[in-house]
Amino acid sequence: MKIIIPMAGMGKRMRPHTLTVPKPLLPIAGKPIVQRLVEDLAKVAGEEIEEVGFIIKESFGEEVENKLKEVAASVGAKGSIYYQGEALGTAHAVLCAKDMMEGKMMLAFADTLFKADFNLDTSKDGMIWVQKVDDPSSFGVVEMNDQNEITGFVEKPDEFISDLAIIGVYYFRDANYLKNELQYVIDNNILDKGEFQVTSALDNMRKKGTIFVPATVSEWLDCGNKDVTVNTNQRYLEFIKDENLVSQNAEIQNSIVIPPVYIGENVKLHNSVVGPHVSVGDNTMISDSRVKNSIIQKDSSVKDANIANSMIGNFVHYQGTPSDVSLGDFNTVKGLYDN
Known part of the structure:
Protein backbone atom coordinates (compact mmCIF):
# COMPACT_ATOMS: atom_id res chain seq x y z
CA MET A 1 0.00 0.00 0.00
CA GLU A 238 -10.46 12.70 23.90
CA PHE A 239 -9.71 9.91 21.38
CA ILE A 240 -6.33 9.10 22.98
CA LYS A 241 -7.02 10.03 26.61
CA ASP A 242 -6.21 6.50 27.81
CA GLU A 243 -2.63 6.85 26.57
CA ASN A 244 0.13 8.28 28.77
CA LEU A 245 0.17 11.88 27.50
CA VAL A 246 2.24 13.56 30.23
CA SER A 247 6.02 13.35 29.88
CA GLN A 248 7.79 11.76 32.83
CA ASN A 249 10.34 14.58 32.94
CA ALA A 250 7.76 17.35 33.07
CA GLU A 251 8.25 19.57 36.14
CA ILE A 252 4.87 20.15 37.78
CA GLN A 253 5.07 22.35 40.89
CA ASN A 254 2.07 23.57 42.88
CA SER A 255 -0.06 23.05 39.77
CA ILE A 256 -3.20 21.19 38.76
CA VAL A 257 -3.41 19.24 35.50
CA ILE A 258 -6.96 18.47 34.37
CA PRO A 259 -6.99 15.69 31.74
CA PRO A 260 -7.05 15.05 28.93
CA VAL A 261 -3.90 17.03 28.22
CA TYR A 262 -0.67 16.47 26.34
CA ILE A 263 2.46 17.65 28.19
CA GLY A 264 5.72 17.41 26.23
CA GLU A 265 9.35 16.88 27.23
CA ASN A 266 10.92 19.23 29.78
CA VAL A 267 7.74 21.25 30.24
CA LYS A 268 7.53 23.29 33.45
CA LEU A 269 4.21 24.07 35.12
CA HIS A 270 4.45 26.37 38.13
CA ASN A 271 1.51 27.66 40.19
CA SER A 272 -0.90 27.01 37.34
CA VAL A 273 -4.03 25.15 36.31
CA VAL A 274 -3.70 23.47 32.90
CA GLY A 275 -6.53 21.64 31.17
CA PRO A 276 -8.72 20.18 30.10
CA HIS A 277 -7.93 19.86 26.37
CA VAL A 278 -4.52 21.54 26.37
CA SER A 279 -1.42 20.48 24.40
CA VAL A 280 1.92 21.87 25.58
CA GLY A 281 5.04 21.42 23.44
CA ASP A 282 8.56 20.53 24.58
CA ASN A 283 10.57 22.98 26.71
CA THR A 284 7.63 25.31 27.35
CA MET A 285 7.02 26.94 30.73
CA ILE A 286 3.63 27.97 32.12
CA SER A 287 3.60 29.91 35.38
CA ASP A 288 0.94 31.65 37.48
CA SER A 289 -1.62 30.98 34.78
CA ARG A 290 -4.90 29.29 33.88
CA VAL A 291 -4.92 27.56 30.48
CA LYS A 292 -7.70 25.47 28.95
CA ASN A 293 -8.72 24.25 25.49
CA SER A 294 -5.53 25.52 23.83
CA ILE A 295 -2.40 24.56 21.92
CA ILE A 296 0.94 25.96 23.11
CA GLN A 297 3.91 24.89 21.01
CA LYS A 298 7.60 24.39 21.81
CA ASP A 299 10.09 26.60 23.64
CA SER A 300 7.51 29.17 24.74
CA SER A 301 6.57 30.77 28.03
CA VAL A 302 3.19 31.82 29.40
CA LYS A 303 3.03 33.85 32.59
CA ASP A 304 0.25 35.59 34.57
CA ALA A 305 -2.26 34.62 31.90
CA ASN A 306 -5.81 33.34 31.68
CA ILE A 307 -6.29 31.92 28.21
CA ALA A 308 -8.75 29.61 26.46
CA ASN A 309 -9.55 28.63 22.88
CA SER A 310 -6.04 29.76 21.97
CA MET A 311 -3.11 28.77 19.80
CA ILE A 312 0.39 29.96 20.65
CA GLY A 313 3.40 29.22 18.44
CA ASN A 314 7.05 28.35 19.07
CA PHE A 315 9.45 30.67 20.93
CA VAL A 316 6.61 32.90 22.11
CA HIS A 317 6.73 34.90 25.35
CA TYR A 318 3.22 35.73 26.50
CA GLN A 319 2.46 37.57 29.72
CA GLY A 320 -0.56 39.21 31.17
CA THR A 321 -3.79 39.67 29.30
CA PRO A 322 -6.76 37.25 29.57
CA SER A 323 -7.57 36.42 25.96
CA ASP A 324 -8.63 34.23 23.11
CA VAL A 325 -5.17 34.19 21.51
CA SER A 326 -3.64 33.27 18.15
CA LEU A 327 0.09 34.02 18.20
CA GLY A 328 2.64 32.86 15.65
CA ASP A 329 6.28 31.98 16.33
CA PHE A 330 8.84 34.34 17.89
CA ASN A 331 6.35 36.82 19.39
CA THR A 332 6.57 38.62 22.72
CA VAL A 333 3.34 39.91 24.27
CA LYS A 334 2.91 41.58 27.63
CA GLY A 335 -0.21 42.93 29.30
CA LEU A 336 -1.05 46.61 29.07
CA TYR A 337 0.21 47.41 32.54
CA ASP A 338 3.26 45.14 32.59
CA ASN A 339 6.77 46.59 32.45
Whole structure:
Protein backbone atom coordinates (compact mmCIF):
# COMPACT_ATOMS: atom_id res chain seq x y z
CA MET A 1 0.00 0.00 0.00
CA LYS A 2 1.15 3.53 -0.82
CA ILE A 3 -0.10 6.86 0.50
CA ILE A 4 -0.04 10.24 -1.26
CA ILE A 5 -0.46 13.44 0.78
CA PRO A 6 -0.84 16.70 -1.21
CA MET A 7 0.18 19.57 1.09
CA ALA A 8 1.56 22.37 -1.08
CA GLY A 9 -1.05 24.95 -0.03
CA MET A 10 -0.05 28.18 1.67
CA GLY A 11 -2.36 27.71 4.68
CA LYS A 12 -3.51 31.34 4.56
CA ARG A 13 -6.45 30.77 6.92
CA MET A 14 -4.00 29.57 9.59
CA ARG A 15 -1.78 32.64 9.57
CA PRO A 16 0.26 33.72 11.49
CA HIS A 17 1.07 30.11 12.40
CA THR A 18 1.85 29.14 8.80
CA LEU A 19 4.26 32.01 8.19
CA THR A 20 7.10 29.87 9.57
CA VAL A 21 5.88 26.28 9.15
CA PRO A 22 3.53 24.48 6.70
CA LYS A 23 0.07 23.91 8.17
CA PRO A 24 0.31 20.08 8.16
CA LEU A 25 3.30 20.29 10.51
CA LEU A 26 1.37 22.18 13.17
CA PRO A 27 0.81 19.98 16.24
CA ILE A 28 -2.33 18.15 17.32
CA ALA A 29 -1.99 16.46 20.72
CA GLY A 30 1.77 16.58 20.48
CA LYS A 31 2.27 15.32 16.92
CA PRO A 32 2.13 17.14 13.56
CA ILE A 33 -1.26 17.03 11.82
CA VAL A 34 0.25 15.11 8.90
CA GLN A 35 1.79 12.51 11.22
CA ARG A 36 -1.56 11.93 12.93
CA LEU A 37 -3.11 11.54 9.48
CA VAL A 38 -0.50 9.08 8.17
CA GLU A 39 -0.64 6.96 11.34
CA ASP A 40 -4.44 6.80 11.23
CA LEU A 41 -4.40 5.85 7.54
CA ALA A 42 -1.92 3.07 8.29
CA LYS A 43 -4.23 1.69 10.99
CA VAL A 44 -7.22 1.69 8.63
CA ALA A 45 -5.17 0.09 5.81
CA GLY A 46 -4.44 -2.98 7.90
CA GLU A 47 -1.36 -3.82 5.85
CA GLU A 48 2.22 -2.67 5.34
CA ILE A 49 2.69 0.87 4.04
CA GLU A 50 5.44 0.77 1.46
CA GLU A 51 5.82 4.46 0.59
CA VAL A 52 4.37 7.82 1.57
CA GLY A 53 4.63 10.60 -1.00
CA PHE A 54 4.35 14.21 0.13
CA ILE A 55 3.55 16.88 -2.46
CA ILE A 56 4.94 20.21 -1.28
CA LYS A 57 6.34 23.52 -2.48
CA GLU A 58 10.06 23.39 -3.12
CA SER A 59 10.38 26.51 -0.95
CA PHE A 60 9.39 24.52 2.16
CA GLY A 61 13.04 23.57 2.44
CA GLU A 62 15.24 20.71 3.58
CA GLU A 63 14.22 20.81 7.25
CA VAL A 64 10.55 20.28 6.38
CA GLU A 65 11.44 17.53 3.88
CA ASN A 66 13.47 15.68 6.51
CA LYS A 67 10.61 15.96 8.99
CA LEU A 68 8.18 14.49 6.46
CA LYS A 69 10.53 11.57 5.81
CA GLU A 70 10.52 10.97 9.57
CA VAL A 71 6.71 10.93 9.48
CA ALA A 72 6.81 8.20 6.81
CA ALA A 73 9.36 6.27 8.84
CA SER A 74 7.00 6.33 11.84
CA VAL A 75 4.81 3.82 9.96
CA GLY A 76 7.76 1.87 8.54
CA ALA A 77 7.54 3.45 5.08
CA LYS A 78 9.84 5.20 2.66
CA GLY A 79 9.20 8.94 2.48
CA SER A 80 9.28 10.57 -0.97
CA ILE A 81 9.11 14.29 -1.74
CA TYR A 82 7.45 15.74 -4.84
CA TYR A 83 7.07 19.40 -5.80
CA GLN A 84 4.06 21.29 -7.11
CA GLY A 85 5.23 24.48 -8.77
CA GLU A 86 1.80 26.00 -9.45
CA ALA A 87 -1.53 25.70 -7.63
CA LEU A 88 -3.58 24.34 -10.54
CA GLY A 89 -6.00 22.14 -8.59
CA THR A 90 -6.14 18.81 -6.80
CA ALA A 91 -5.75 16.66 -9.93
CA HIS A 92 -2.59 18.53 -10.89
CA ALA A 93 -1.26 18.22 -7.33
CA VAL A 94 -1.73 14.45 -7.13
CA LEU A 95 -0.20 13.93 -10.56
CA CYS A 96 3.02 15.52 -9.31
CA ALA A 97 3.60 12.15 -7.56
CA LYS A 98 2.91 10.11 -10.72
CA ASP A 99 6.22 8.24 -10.42
CA MET A 100 4.89 6.34 -7.37
CA MET A 101 1.34 5.76 -8.65
CA GLU A 102 1.01 2.02 -9.11
CA GLY A 103 -0.70 -0.75 -7.15
CA LYS A 104 -2.94 -0.04 -4.17
CA MET A 105 -2.93 3.55 -2.97
CA MET A 106 -4.60 5.85 -0.46
CA LEU A 107 -4.91 9.58 -1.15
CA ALA A 108 -5.51 12.06 1.66
CA PHE A 109 -5.45 15.84 1.79
CA ALA A 110 -3.42 17.05 4.71
CA ASP A 111 -5.83 19.38 6.53
CA THR A 112 -8.25 16.59 7.46
CA LEU A 113 -8.19 14.15 10.36
CA PHE A 114 -10.81 11.52 11.06
CA LYS A 115 -11.99 8.84 13.45
CA ALA A 116 -12.91 5.63 11.63
CA ASP A 117 -14.36 2.39 12.95
CA PHE A 118 -13.74 0.25 9.86
CA ASN A 119 -10.95 -1.63 8.12
CA LEU A 120 -10.19 -0.89 4.50
CA ASP A 121 -11.67 -3.38 2.02
CA THR A 122 -8.84 -3.52 -0.52
CA SER A 123 -10.85 -5.75 -2.85
CA LYS A 124 -13.00 -2.78 -3.87
CA ASP A 125 -12.17 -0.74 -6.98
CA GLY A 126 -12.20 2.40 -4.89
CA MET A 127 -13.48 3.84 -1.63
CA ILE A 128 -14.31 7.45 -0.79
CA TRP A 129 -14.38 8.57 2.84
CA VAL A 130 -17.58 10.44 3.68
CA GLN A 131 -19.47 11.77 6.67
CA LYS A 132 -23.08 12.81 7.09
CA VAL A 133 -23.44 16.58 7.47
CA ASP A 134 -26.33 18.86 8.39
CA ASP A 135 -25.76 21.34 5.57
CA PRO A 136 -24.59 19.59 2.38
CA SER A 137 -24.63 22.86 0.41
CA SER A 138 -21.23 23.73 1.87
CA PHE A 139 -19.49 20.55 0.71
CA GLY A 140 -18.84 18.23 -2.18
CA VAL A 141 -21.20 15.27 -1.77
CA VAL A 142 -21.70 11.82 -3.32
CA GLU A 143 -24.85 10.45 -4.90
CA MET A 144 -25.75 6.84 -4.08
CA ASN A 145 -27.83 4.00 -5.51
CA ASP A 146 -29.65 1.19 -3.70
CA GLN A 147 -26.57 -1.06 -3.93
CA ASN A 148 -24.54 1.36 -1.79
CA GLU A 149 -22.50 2.39 -4.83
CA ILE A 150 -21.50 5.95 -5.63
CA THR A 151 -23.20 7.18 -8.79
CA GLY A 152 -22.05 10.79 -8.93
CA PHE A 153 -20.21 13.71 -7.35
CA VAL A 154 -21.76 17.14 -6.83
CA GLU A 155 -19.85 20.17 -5.56
CA LYS A 156 -21.82 22.34 -3.09
CA PRO A 157 -25.32 21.41 -4.34
CA ASP A 158 -27.99 24.13 -4.36
CA GLU A 159 -30.72 21.50 -3.87
CA PHE A 160 -30.58 18.44 -1.61
CA ILE A 161 -28.91 15.51 -3.36
CA SER A 162 -27.12 13.76 -0.52
CA ASP A 163 -25.93 14.47 3.02
CA LEU A 164 -22.73 12.42 2.57
CA ALA A 165 -19.88 14.91 2.33
CA ILE A 166 -16.53 13.95 0.81
CA ILE A 167 -13.87 14.50 3.48
CA GLY A 168 -10.81 14.26 1.21
CA VAL A 169 -9.58 10.68 1.79
CA TYR A 170 -9.70 7.99 -0.93
CA TYR A 171 -8.58 4.44 -1.69
CA PHE A 172 -7.75 3.10 -5.18
CA ARG A 173 -6.99 -0.51 -6.01
CA ASP A 174 -5.18 0.55 -9.21
CA ALA A 175 -3.26 3.80 -8.81
CA ASN A 176 -1.93 3.59 -12.36
CA TYR A 177 -5.50 3.78 -13.68
CA LEU A 178 -6.11 6.88 -11.57
CA LYS A 179 -2.85 8.40 -12.90
CA ASN A 180 -4.00 7.94 -16.48
CA GLU A 181 -7.38 9.53 -15.76
CA LEU A 182 -5.77 12.50 -14.01
CA GLN A 183 -3.51 12.99 -17.02
CA TYR A 184 -6.58 12.85 -19.28
CA VAL A 185 -8.19 15.66 -17.26
CA ILE A 186 -5.15 17.87 -17.72
CA ASP A 187 -4.44 16.96 -21.36
CA ASN A 188 -8.05 17.78 -22.27
CA ASN A 189 -8.18 20.96 -20.16
CA ILE A 190 -11.16 19.73 -18.12
CA LEU A 191 -11.62 22.50 -15.57
CA ASP A 192 -14.02 22.74 -12.65
CA LYS A 193 -14.22 26.20 -11.09
CA GLY A 194 -11.04 27.10 -12.97
CA GLU A 195 -8.91 24.20 -11.71
CA PHE A 196 -8.12 20.56 -12.50
CA GLN A 197 -10.04 18.49 -9.93
CA VAL A 198 -9.61 14.90 -8.73
CA THR A 199 -13.40 14.47 -8.82
CA SER A 200 -13.36 15.03 -12.59
CA ALA A 201 -11.11 11.97 -12.95
CA LEU A 202 -13.22 9.97 -10.50
CA ASP A 203 -16.39 10.71 -12.42
CA ASN A 204 -14.77 9.61 -15.67
CA MET A 205 -13.58 6.39 -14.00
CA ARG A 206 -17.11 5.78 -12.69
CA LYS A 207 -18.59 6.22 -16.16
CA LYS A 208 -16.12 3.61 -17.47
CA GLY A 209 -17.29 1.07 -14.91
CA THR A 210 -15.18 1.67 -11.80
CA ILE A 211 -17.32 0.99 -8.73
CA PHE A 212 -16.71 3.39 -5.88
CA VAL A 213 -18.25 2.73 -2.48
CA PRO A 214 -18.42 5.01 0.56
CA ALA A 215 -16.46 4.55 3.78
CA THR A 216 -18.36 6.43 6.46
CA VAL A 217 -16.22 7.92 9.23
CA SER A 218 -17.59 8.46 12.71
CA GLU A 219 -15.94 11.85 13.05
CA TRP A 220 -14.37 14.33 10.62
CA LEU A 221 -11.95 16.86 12.06
CA ASP A 222 -10.94 19.99 10.18
CA CYS A 223 -7.67 21.89 10.62
CA GLY A 224 -8.52 24.80 8.33
CA ASN A 225 -8.26 27.72 10.77
CA LYS A 226 -7.30 28.47 14.35
CA ASP A 227 -10.66 27.80 15.97
CA VAL A 228 -11.35 24.47 14.27
CA THR A 229 -7.75 23.35 14.86
CA VAL A 230 -8.11 24.02 18.59
CA ASN A 231 -11.36 22.04 18.50
CA THR A 232 -9.63 19.20 16.64
CA ASN A 233 -6.94 19.15 19.32
CA GLN A 234 -9.72 18.85 21.92
CA ARG A 235 -11.42 15.97 20.13
CA TYR A 236 -8.14 14.16 19.45
CA LEU A 237 -7.13 14.36 23.10
CA GLU A 238 -10.46 12.70 23.90
CA PHE A 239 -9.71 9.91 21.38
CA ILE A 240 -6.33 9.10 22.98
CA LYS A 241 -7.02 10.03 26.61
CA ASP A 242 -6.21 6.50 27.81
CA GLU A 243 -2.63 6.85 26.57
CA ASN A 244 0.13 8.28 28.77
CA LEU A 245 0.17 11.88 27.50
CA VAL A 246 2.24 13.56 30.23
CA SER A 247 6.02 13.35 29.88
CA GLN A 248 7.79 11.76 32.83
CA ASN A 249 10.34 14.58 32.94
CA ALA A 250 7.76 17.35 33.07
CA GLU A 251 8.25 19.57 36.14
CA ILE A 252 4.87 20.15 37.78
CA GLN A 253 5.07 22.35 40.89
CA ASN A 254 2.07 23.57 42.88
CA SER A 255 -0.06 23.05 39.77
CA ILE A 256 -3.20 21.19 38.76
CA VAL A 257 -3.41 19.24 35.50
CA ILE A 258 -6.96 18.47 34.37
CA PRO A 259 -6.99 15.69 31.74
CA PRO A 260 -7.05 15.05 28.93
CA VAL A 261 -3.90 17.03 28.22
CA TYR A 262 -0.67 16.47 26.34
CA ILE A 263 2.46 17.65 28.19
CA GLY A 264 5.72 17.41 26.23
CA GLU A 265 9.35 16.88 27.23
CA ASN A 266 10.92 19.23 29.78
CA VAL A 267 7.74 21.25 30.24
CA LYS A 268 7.53 23.29 33.45
CA LEU A 269 4.21 24.07 35.12
CA HIS A 270 4.45 26.37 38.13
CA ASN A 271 1.51 27.66 40.19
CA SER A 272 -0.90 27.01 37.34
CA VAL A 273 -4.03 25.15 36.31
CA VAL A 274 -3.70 23.47 32.90
CA GLY A 275 -6.53 21.64 31.17
CA PRO A 276 -8.72 20.18 30.10
CA HIS A 277 -7.93 19.86 26.37
CA VAL A 278 -4.52 21.54 26.37
CA SER A 279 -1.42 20.48 24.40
CA VAL A 280 1.92 21.87 25.58
CA GLY A 281 5.04 21.42 23.44
CA ASP A 282 8.56 20.53 24.58
CA ASN A 283 10.57 22.98 26.71
CA THR A 284 7.63 25.31 27.35
CA MET A 285 7.02 26.94 30.73
CA ILE A 286 3.63 27.97 32.12
CA SER A 287 3.60 29.91 35.38
CA ASP A 288 0.94 31.65 37.48
CA SER A 289 -1.62 30.98 34.78
CA ARG A 290 -4.90 29.29 33.88
CA VAL A 291 -4.92 27.56 30.48
CA LYS A 292 -7.70 25.47 28.95
CA ASN A 293 -8.72 24.25 25.49
CA SER A 294 -5.53 25.52 23.83
CA ILE A 295 -2.40 24.56 21.92
CA ILE A 296 0.94 25.96 23.11
CA GLN A 297 3.91 24.89 21.01
CA LYS A 298 7.60 24.39 21.81
CA ASP A 299 10.09 26.60 23.64
CA SER A 300 7.51 29.17 24.74
CA SER A 301 6.57 30.77 28.03
CA VAL A 302 3.19 31.82 29.40
CA LYS A 303 3.03 33.85 32.59
CA ASP A 304 0.25 35.59 34.57
CA ALA A 305 -2.26 34.62 31.90
CA ASN A 306 -5.81 33.34 31.68
CA ILE A 307 -6.29 31.92 28.21
CA ALA A 308 -8.75 29.61 26.46
CA ASN A 309 -9.55 28.63 22.88
CA SER A 310 -6.04 29.76 21.97
CA MET A 311 -3.11 28.77 19.80
CA ILE A 312 0.39 29.96 20.65
CA GLY A 313 3.40 29.22 18.44
CA ASN A 314 7.05 28.35 19.07
CA PHE A 315 9.45 30.67 20.93
CA VAL A 316 6.61 32.90 22.11
CA HIS A 317 6.73 34.90 25.35
CA TYR A 318 3.22 35.73 26.50
CA GLN A 319 2.46 37.57 29.72
CA GLY A 320 -0.56 39.21 31.17
CA THR A 321 -3.79 39.67 29.30
CA PRO A 322 -6.76 37.25 29.57
CA SER A 323 -7.57 36.42 25.96
CA ASP A 324 -8.63 34.23 23.11
CA VAL A 325 -5.17 34.19 21.51
CA SER A 326 -3.64 33.27 18.15
CA LEU A 327 0.09 34.02 18.20
CA GLY A 328 2.64 32.86 15.65
CA ASP A 329 6.28 31.98 16.33
CA PHE A 330 8.84 34.34 17.89
CA ASN A 331 6.35 36.82 19.39
CA THR A 332 6.57 38.62 22.72
CA VAL A 333 3.34 39.91 24.27
CA LYS A 334 2.91 41.58 27.63
CA GLY A 335 -0.21 42.93 29.30
CA LEU A 336 -1.05 46.61 29.07
CA TYR A 337 0.21 47.41 32.54
CA ASP A 338 3.26 45.14 32.59
CA ASN A 339 6.77 46.59 32.45
